[in-house]
Amino acid sequence: MKSALSSLDIAVIGGSITGCSAAAELARGGARVTLFERSGEELKDRGAGIGIPPSAVEAYVARDLIGADVPYFHAGSFVRRWRSLGEPELGHLAWAQPTTLRLLNWGMLYRNLRARVPDGVYRTGCRVTALEDEGDKVRVLLEDGASARFDLVVCADGYASLGRRTLFPEITTDYAGYVLWRGSLPEHHLKQSAPLESGIHAVGYEGGHGIFYFVPGPEGGTRVGERLVNWGMYLPVADLQSFMVDRAGRVHEGSLPPGAMALHAEADLKTGARDKLPAFYADIVAQSEDTYAYAICDCEIPAYRVGRICLAGDAGAFARPHTGTGALKGVTDAIALRNALEAAEEVDAALTVWSDAQTEANNRLVRFGRQLGNALVREIPDWSRMDAVAMERWFNGTVTIDTEVFAKE
Numbered sequence: 001m002k003s004a005l006s007s008l009d010i011a012v013i014g015g016s017i018t019g020c021s022a023a024a025e026l027a028r029g030g031a032r033v034t035l036f037e038r039s040g041e042e043l044k045d046r047g048a049g050i051g052i053p054p055s056a057v058e059a060y061v062a063r064d065l066i067g068a069d070v071p072y073f074h075a076g077s078f079v080r081r082w083r084s085l086g087e088p089e090l091g092h093l094a095w096a097q098p099t100t101l102r103l104l105n106w107g108m109l110y111r112n113l114r115a116r117v118p119d120g121v122y123r124t125g126c127r128v129t130a131l132e133d134e135g136d137k138v139r140v141l142l143e144d145g146a147s148a149r150f151d152l153v154v155c156a157d158g159y160a161s162l163g164r165r166t167l168f169p170e171i172t173t174d175y176a177g178y179v180l181w182r183g184s185l186p187e188h189h190l191k192q193s194a195p196l197e198s199g200i201h202a203v204g205y206e207g208g209h210g211i212f213y214f215v216p217g218p219e220g221g222t223r224v225g226e227r228l229v230n231w232g233m234y235l236p237v238a239d240l241q242s243f244m245v246d247r248a249g250r251v252h253e254g255s256l257p258p259g260a261m262a263l264h265a266e267a268d269l270k271t272g273a274r275d276k277l278p279a280f281y282a283d284i285v286a287q288s289e290d291t292y293a294y295a296i297c298d299c300e301i302p303a304y305r306v307g308r309i310c311l312a313g314d315a316g317a318f319a320r321p322h323t324g325t326g327a328l329k330g331v332t333d334a335i336a337l338r339n340a341l342e343a344a345e346e347v348d349a350a351l352t353v354w355s356d357a358q359t360e361a362n363n364r365l366v367r368f369g370r371q372l373g374n375a376l377v378r379e380i381p382d383w384s385r386m387d388a389v390a391m392e393r394w395f396n397g398t399v400t401i402d403t404e405v406f407a408k409e
């Protein structure tokens with residue numbers, strides 16, 4: 001049987017985690033692939049840490065999407081703590097919630113995937129400005145005025161996707177009412193590393209929680225002293241527009257990149273962190289430079305394809321970061337798309353099957369993210385008076401959607 005995939009001329013829009021995965025997989029399946037990335041250079045590291053279930057990491061290695069030597073740490077629990085006067089340094093340990101996640105450095109994952117996109121496929125400095133449906137072809141228009149026709153377009157262009165806006169103009173990403181303020185700190189700045197060896201730390205406070213964990217350093221260093229503490233604090237922000245003003249007075253759309261936040265705003269957030277966190281964690285936050293923030297949004301979508309235009313990764317259903325599935329979802333969408341097209345003789349039938357499966361699975365993740373957001377941010381109970389039994393009862397009664405992120409005992 002000749003697969004539908006091998007006859008296709010495919011455009012992938014976006015050259016990050018999802019775009020590289022899609023380009024590598026579809027090209028290996030025999031398609032002619034062109035990837036358009038708007039950035040003029042290789043992508044920079046953003047967000048230091050990625051948590052991925054072990055089965056997914058093993059699958060990526062088996063498919064040679066990443067090398068077997070990609071560095072990671074294993075996290076066996078979410079260590080849930082709350083500030084306590086009696087335990088000023090680390091706070092009250094409420095629960096070590098079981099998990100099985102591998103913690104990777106975003107940049108290492110990206111560079112592994114990028115290295116598997118064939119030469120000549122990845123075109124930088126190419127911003128796509130419009131997509132025109134021409135039946136069994138799609139015309140891709142670029143900012144420089146050029147255009148080209150493809151049999152299939154895979155939009156892997158992130159949370160503000162042009163592809164999603166083109167297919168579903170009525171769908172907006174909804175602001176959840178809180179932001180994630182983030183930073184990282186080289187390990188050598190820590191007074192002590194021992195507390196963070198035990199997994200992913202989730203430190204609760206009224207109106208949110210902070211996340212702290214080790215990831216391999218920028219060059220993949222995993223030895224003591226080479227690691228990076230990756231952290232984030234969820235904070236309610238009612239007036240998002242005022243929060244998103246940078247140090248030059250410009251208002252940003254949904255995120256303040258590293259180095260953009262006004263110094264007085266960053267100083268105020270660090271002071272606020274002292275009132276929310278036990279000293280060990282507040283010190284990490286206080287010492288971090290060039291912190292950044294983004295608004296937490298999400299959206300479900302009705303389908304992953306309309307005609308010959310497909311969505312993948314964050315361009316599709318967009319879940320809150322509590323789910324820890326950003327990278328996983330993008331790679332999974334790409335692998336599933338190749339599998340569906342390879343298994344079929346007819347393109348449109350394969351796309352429908354793929355779209356139905358991704359829509360169901362990924363919208364479910366969005367709903368999972370909302371449950372976690374309500375439990376861990378908007379309606380977080382005071383963990384300072386809770387023990388492991390009470391915590392488990394509360395969590396299982398509040399978060400009812402199962403995923404691999406939280407291992408069941």
Ligand SMILES: Cc1cc2nc3c(=O)[nH]c(=O)nc-3n(C[C@H](O)[C@H](O)[C@H](O)COP(=O)(O)OP(=O)(O)OC[C@H]3O[C@@H](n4cnc5c(N)ncnc54)[C@H](O)[C@@H]3O)c2cc1C
Nearest residue numbers: 014016017018037038047049127128157158313314326327
């Ligand atoms: C600020 C920020 C921080 C994050 N930090 C983390 C983290 O620490 N851990 C984690 O697990 N996840 C994190 N995520 C999410 C994670 O980066 C993504 O889920 C993951 O990279 C998969 O995304 P993606 O490839 O689908 O989209 P993205 O990584 O957003 O990539 C989209 C790509 O498309 C390109 N593009 C967009 N529009 C066009 C266009 N019109 N033409 C051509 N190219 C275009 C962009 O330049 C970009 O390279 C973060 C996301 C954001 C926005």
